[in-house]
Amino acid sequence: MTLREKAMAHDMSDTSPKRTAPISYRPPAKLADEFEARVRASGLSTNAFLSEAVFRKKGFGGGVRRHLATLLAACAEIKDLLRSIKAREGEPEALERVEAELRLIRTALMQLLGRRS
Numbered sequence: 486m487t488l489r490e491k492a493m494a495h496d497m498s499d500t501s502p503k504r505t506a507p508i509s510y511r512p513p514a515k516l517a518d519e520f521e522a523r524v525r526a527s528g529l530s531t532n533a534f535l536s537e538a539v540f541r542k543k544g545f546g547g548g549v550r551r552h553l554a555t556l557l558a559a560c561a562e563i564k565d566l567l568r569s570i571k572a573r574e575g576e577p578e579a580l581e582r583v584e585a586e587l588r589l590i591r592t593a594l595m596q597l598l599g600r601r602s
Contacts, residue, residue, distance in 0.1 A: 510535060550598065553594055553597055553598050554598065556590075556594055557591065557594045557595070557598065560587055560590055560591045560594065561591075563587055564584065564587055564591075567580055567583060567584055567587070
């Protein structure tokens with residue numbers, strides 16, 4: 486039995502159904518302004534914002550996911566450009582190092598988006 490259930494059981498002197506006690510959250514004083522700003526920016530109620538933050542399945546909100554997807558598309562474009570440069574210029578070592586770094590970025594983005602690379 487959780488502490489919350491124990492408190493409710495102690496207070497159940499009558500037989501009428503009661504709602505469970507609310508869960509309260511107070512951000513640390515130095516983060517209160519940022520918390521309020523994030524709630525406002527989300528367009529959600531405070532309760533919905535907290536529920537989304539705690540129970541969100543994908544890890545990032547739509548805006549962040551869109552930016553990650555844009556970066557991933559940019560990686561693909563850069564890869565195509567590097568291949569065309571490598572074919573023309575003949576400097577494979579430098580371009581291979583750049584491609585290796587690009588692969589690292591792509592892998593990280595794929596992981597953040599929950600995709601297989």
